[in-house]
Amino acid sequence: MSGDGTVDRTEGPDDAPPTGPRRILIALYSVFALAATARGIVQISVQFDDAPLAYSLSLFSGIVYICAAIGLLTARSWSRPLAWIACGTELVGVLVIGVASLLDPAAFPHDTVWSRFGSGYGYFPVLLPVLGLMWLRYSAPGRDRDPVD
Known part of the structure; x- marks a missing residue:
């Protein structure tokens, strides 16, 4: 902290905008x-009684996606564990x-984002976490090679 009460901050590689695979993720x-959060909110507020489990899972998946996006976007000490x-x-x-x-x-009369492995979303919901986990593993601090940001 500097004398005027502001936080001194030098920019480093973690402050650079994301590029490459990280940016795509x-x-x-x-x-x-x-998409998932909006879908879940609309489904819960309009037709919750039709499929409460499915609609709750849609909203939950949206929250998980928000956490993943924040974890991948930010460079705080808690970001990688969150991701x-x-x-x-x-x-x-x-x-x-x-x-x-x-x-x-019958337990899922209406689709969730994760129903049938994300078939309604082109199977991206099953592919995305695999890619995210691979990137997190590959880009781990202390690896021998420089990670692709």
């Missing part, structure tokens, strides 16, 4: 965050809900 997660947790939660969620929606379609 952030864009995809942001789009899915907006790991969000991508891991997404992968488990899409696999569990994907299997459950195939085994018991």
Whole structure:
């Protein structure tokens, strides 16, 4: 902190705008965050009684996508752990809900983002966490090679 009460901040590589695969992941997660959250909010507020589980899961998936986008976008001490947790939660969620929606379609009378492994979204919901986790692993601090941002 400087004498006038402002925080001294020198820009480093973490302050640079994201590029390459990270930028693509952030864009995809942001789009899915907006789509899933908006879908969940509308479904819950308009027709919650039709499929409460499915609509609650849609909103939950939107929150997970928001967390992943924030974790990948920011360069704070909590960002990478948040991204790991969000991508891991997404992968488990899409696999569990994907299997459950195939085994018991009656439990999911209306689709969620993760139903049938994200088939309604071109299977991106099952691919996205794999790519996110791969990028997080590849770009881990202290790796031998320089990560692609």
